[in-house]
Amino acid sequence: MNPIYFDNNATTAIAPEVIEAMQPYLLEHFGNPSSFYSIARCVRRAVEEARAQIAGLLGATAEEVIFTSCGTESDNAALNSALEAFPDRRHVITTAVEHPAVLNFAKRLQGKGYRVTFLPVDRKGQIDCAHLRAVLADDTAVVSVMHANNETGVIFPIAEIGALCRERGILFHTDAVQSVGKVPIDLSELPVDMLSVSGHKLHAPKGIGVLYVRKGVPFTPYVIGGHQEDGHRAGTENVASIVGLGRACALAREHLDAEQTTVSALRDRLEEGLLAACPDSMVNGDRVSRLPNTTNISFGYVEGEAILMKLDAAGICASSGSACSSGSDGPSHVLRAMAVPAEYIRGSIRFSLSRYTTDDEIDRALAVIPGIIADLRRLSPWSPDRGTACWGGSTE
Ligand code: PLP
Numbered sequence: 001m002n003p004i005y006f007d008n009n010a011t012t013a014i015a016p017e018v019i020e021a022m023q024p025y026l027l028e029h030f031g032n033p034s035s036f037y038s039i040a041r042c043v044r045r046a047v048e049e050a051r052a053q054i055a056g057l058l059g060a061t062a063e064e065v066i067f068t069s070c071g072t073e074s075d076n077a078a079l080n081s082a083l084e085a086f087p088d089r090r091h092v093i094t095t096a097v098e099h100p101a102v103l104n105f106a107k108r109l110q111g112k113g114y115r116v117t118f119l120p121v122d123r124k125g126q127i128d129c130a131h132l133r134a135v136l137a138d139d140t141a142v143v144s145v146m147h148a149n150n151e152t153g154v155i156f157p158i159a160e161i162g163a164l165c166r167e168r169g170i171l172f173h174t175d176a177v178q179s180v181g182k183v184p185i186d187l188s189e190l191p192v193d194m195l196s197v198s199g200h201k202l203h204a205p206k207g208i209g210v211l212y213v214r215k216g217v218p219f220t221p222y223v224i225g226g227h228q229e230d231g232h233r234a235g236t237e238n239v240a241s242i243v244g245l246g247r248a249c250a251l252a253r254e255h256l257d258a259e260q261t262t263v264s265a266l267r268d269r270l271e272e273g274l275l276a277a278c279p280d281s282m283v284n285g286d287r288v289s290r291l292p293n294t295t296n297i298s299f300g301y302v303e304g305e306a307i308l309m310k311l312d313a314a315g316i317c318a319s320s321g322s323a324c325s326s327g328s329d330g331p332s333h334v335l336r337a338m339a340v341p342a343e344y345i346r347g348s349i350r351f352s353l354s355r356y357t358t359d360d361e362i363d364r365a366l367a368v369i370p371g372i373i374a375d376l377r378r379l380s381p382w383s384p385d386r387g388t389a390c391w392g393g394s395t396e
Contacts, residue, residue: 003315004361006270008201009150009178009294009352010319014244015203021247022205025240033237034228043239050246054210057249058195059186066211066232067242068223071177071198072101074211075144077222077233078173078194079105081213082142083114084220085171089141095119095127095156096337101196102144102175103333119145124286125154125338133164140170147176147195148183151334151350152285153294155179162191171217177201181252182259182291193217199241203354204248208241255355264292267353270362271295277370280384284340284348293353298335298344301383302376307349310372316365319350343382 005013031040033047051062058065068074079092079102094106096118106116117135119127127145136143143165148155158174165172173194176185181202187195194217199208213219213232225234275281280300299307304320311318331345340348377383 001315003317004365006316006318006351006353006357006365008354009153009350011200011206012203012354013356014205015248015251017251018204018244018247022240022244025243029239033239034226046243047237047239050242050249053246053250054197057180057185057253058197058212059188059190060212061215063230064187064212064215066213066219066229067237068209068211068233069207069235069238070209071099071175071196071201072209073222074177074196074198074209075099075101075173075175076105077211078196078213079109079142079144080222081194081218081220082171082173083109085218086141089139091115091117091137091140093117093119093132093135093140093143093145095121095145097121097125097149097151097334098144098146099150099175099177101177102146106144121154121337123338125149125152125284125334126286126289127156129157129160129164132161136164136168136170140168142171142173144173144175146178147174147185148179148291148294149285149334150178151332152296152338153178153291153352154285155183155289155291157289158192159190162193165193166191178291178294181249181256182263182293184256187212187214199245199248202248202252204245205241208238208245210245258355259292263353263355263357266357266359266362267293267295267351270351270353270365271297273362273366274369277366278373280344281373282344284335284338284344294350295352296335296348296350298340299347299349299373299376300344301380302347302373303380304347304349306376307347307372310376311349311369314368314372316368318352320348 029043031043033044051065054065055062092114110116121127145156145161147158162172171193174192175196177198180197193214195212197210200206221232223234282298284296308320335345
């Protein structure tokens with residue numbers, strides 16, 4: 001039986017249509033898009049067509065789309081450029097729950113003498129815009145707040161945040177790696193200056209990303225070299241992957257409605273089924289302002305790693321919010337920032353679905369997961385049934 005893949009926020013399967021679109025650029029059309037002759041001109045046209053497809057999904061114009069190597073590079077490039085644009089401004093604002101691509105870049109800035117404000121989140125994983133307004137300062141160069149959180153799926157109010165930044169003449173970047181293709185984004189309406197995309201989160205290959213930079217926003221390249229990407233990002237283009245990302249964006253546009261209806265209905269059925277069948281379980285994060293494909297569920301008194309191993313043995317791929325993304329031990333920075341109670345934080349599992357998830361997979365998962373949790377609980381020294389409910393204190 002095929003494994004059940006519930007880890008689409010980690011990476012997605014490449015869509016068959018994407019592979020088909022890429023193949024000619026791997027097998028036949030090998031020209032360098034910067035070259036003059038005709039076998040290269042057709043490659044250049046394919047890159048530009050992909051740029052237009054990506055712009056179409058985002059409500060942007062093609063000239064605002066810069067190809068990068070991944071979401072991480074897009075995030076780093078956006079922050080770097082904002083600081084280059086305002087060299088006298090030494091303050092940066094972000095959140096405590098960003099992906100390491102932003103979080104660790106911001107921490108490095110602290111080491112270079114910048115002041116960095118890491119906005120806290122509440123129990124639902126949401127930030128408070130009044131708090132943001134209060135910390136905006138005359139020397140704030142950039143605010144970087146993710147559009148949707150990778151662990152909980154919580155969606156942040158980027159329209160409101162962007163408006164606050166605009167009032168103060170501060171650049172606003174959003175890491176939309178998890179939201180692009182899952183929820184509608186119209187950059188012709190949103191007050192966003194820069195936005196990051198990663199191909200492998202929306203059924204395109206790994207190793208291709210996009211940085212959207214609004215027309216008129218000053219941009220200094222991060223990767224220096226040749227004149228590719230209109231001087232915005234050096235390096236010979238990853239043509240096949242660019243073509244694949246273009247096709248993936250066109251497909252995502254076609255499937256956007258289904259994400260909100262079909263995918264979210266499957267997610268809700270999984271979530272409600274697990275909450276009903278597993279006592280002492282709860283959803284982490286705002287259940288309303290949330291990506292349609294994601295649920296992060298804490299199963300109290302059990303270890304996430306143990307759950308994952310049992311799920312793997314049962315052919316179910318998911319991921320644990322209890323493992324720090326840096327690979328070190330301890331609960332994730334996101335769940336800690338949300339102050340998830342000690343007895344729940346270690347047993348958190350993220351299930352992230354896609355348009356390829358089926359009803360049958362949800363049935364199969366619901367048939368096995370409650371038994372796995374019950375078995376682990378019976379063995380757990382911390383289970384309240386055993387009268388030793390203690391996780392050893394703090395969740396920090
Ligand atoms: N930002 C977010 C929110 C992510 O979830 C990820 C990947 O998990 C990244 C950035 C990094 O993207 P990439 O893997 O393309 O570097």
